[in-house]
Amino acid sequence: MSAFFSEIIGSERARRRFFSWTIVLVWAFILAFPAYWLVLTTFKTGLAFTKEATYLPWVDFDPTLSAWETVFVGRSDRMMRPLLNSTVIATVSSAAALILATSAGYALARFRYNAGPITGNNISFWFLQQRMIPAAILAIPLLVGFRELRLLDNQLALIITYTVFGVPFAVWMLREFFRSLPVEVEEAAMIDGASRLGVIRHIVFPLSAPGIVAVFLLLFIGSWNEYYFALVLTFTRSVTVPLWLQGEIAQVLGIQWGNLAVIAVVMTLPPVLAGLVLERFIRRGLTFGAIKG
């Protein structure tokens, strides 16, 4: 068998490279095709979609901008609210979670906590454990509680929820990040008489900016894409982009695929752009244990 392949493809090394390229390219194609299909669909009208599958613009079908027009001009009133809601909710909740998590992550990385079983490691692990609790459970008390507070279908409910669920994960990652920074610089500054706040402002922040930005992006992506809590806690005024898309899919009048595709593009662009920025940090060796899924 091995000799057979060697004859066709040459050395063992070349053979291995050939197989590797095959796997990688097939997988790259599988990932790429739906993206191509999505963009393609935005340029189709009802007819081009409902008859049969078409693959190439100008060859198979005549591309039009009508779906873009419908979503951005004709029905722009439907788009503004969820887009604005998502932007506000994701930005505010990520910023709030980042502030809480940066200070806690820094504290856990630099101070020794030792009160019986309450050690630094245990606190960090306790934070991480919160990730395991199913949204199916937590949505229940949040629904009841926010209803009592008359915050249902209010942006504030989702801002609070996303902040709280961003914190544990961000604390864990930032603690790991701060631990990877040299402590000596901070110690030297303190010996020179700098205060703790001065150290944080002039040394810790500049040094840790990449990590903090990366965590902010991850939090933003997570909040932007979140679906279940938004489904439970909002109805009309405060719906976010994922709910808007789902609502459009569930239209009774038959599915308008072109419009849906445009909405999906609009919805996908911000987190993917954030992800591309984030990728630079990941390449620099920040693997973060967990990408928020």
Next chain:
Amino acid sequence: MTQAADATVATPESGGGATATPMRRNRRDGAFRWKLILLLPAVLVVLMFTILPLVWTLGASFTDFHLFLHGFQKDVPVLFVGLDNWIGVFTDQFFWHTAKNTIVFAVSTVALELAIGLAVALALRNITRGQRLLRVWFLLPLFISPVAVGMIVGRMIFHEAVGPVNDILRDVGLAGIPWLSQAEWAMFTLILVDVWQNTSFMVLLLYAGLMSVPDELYEAAKVDGASDIQGMFKITLPLLAPVAMVAILIKGLDAFKVVDIIKVITGGGPGNSTESLTLNIFDTSVRSGDISMGAAGGFILLGIMTIFVLIVLAVSRRYVSTLTD
């Protein structure tokens, strides 16, 4: 459990139970004050909005609390009903039907994602050109909302009448596959959609793990006359096992909570063949307002997830011990 937590960060230097590097300072410089001021807000927020609600929900699972009754009429007393809800859930066949769906989904997706992810990560390592571009490309699905992925991949690519997959199948003379309209296929389609999105996570972690295996090990093995296959099973896979375990835990726990792609693609159908536990609990607690019953169901889901974690940890410990023998 603590071991798993420490290993969760894939950077090599943080493995093991390393302790925090303390500032070697005493209370005089105000460190004591700072360490509370900085830590407490985050702890309090989590206590207030996660732990407290969790305890409240556990309590509610032993009552008859109903959103549409007690939520509106404050004078109706909430009654303690003991284990009624728990027994109700445990004897509810439909609950276990959705539990089975969830377990099938979670186990299949994690297994497929691990296998494909390993193949792609290994292949990626052997490639000399275009690696950076491909790595970025392989990462992108992780940033897309599952709702959008469900619509694009689940509803459009696997569309039975005008989707490209069935179109190509028919072009080569085969019959189109009932991806969404038949129960057996619908679950399979959901699994494929999840694989499309989340295999990237496995690639990311496994590739990082592979990069931390020093080349010298392979060279040494080669000098000793080991074949590629032997190198793979004796060096690569054992050294990758800890990273793989973490990836399995994270992705597995997410998969047990699946709801968004199901809601978008099948809505739990056809029939109830793809309804997951979370969707079931959503219908019970949020839609029908039966808070107490939903609460009991939610904690049983948490129990199932805990069992999953324990199994993964036990298997991995066993695997590690067979390696060291």
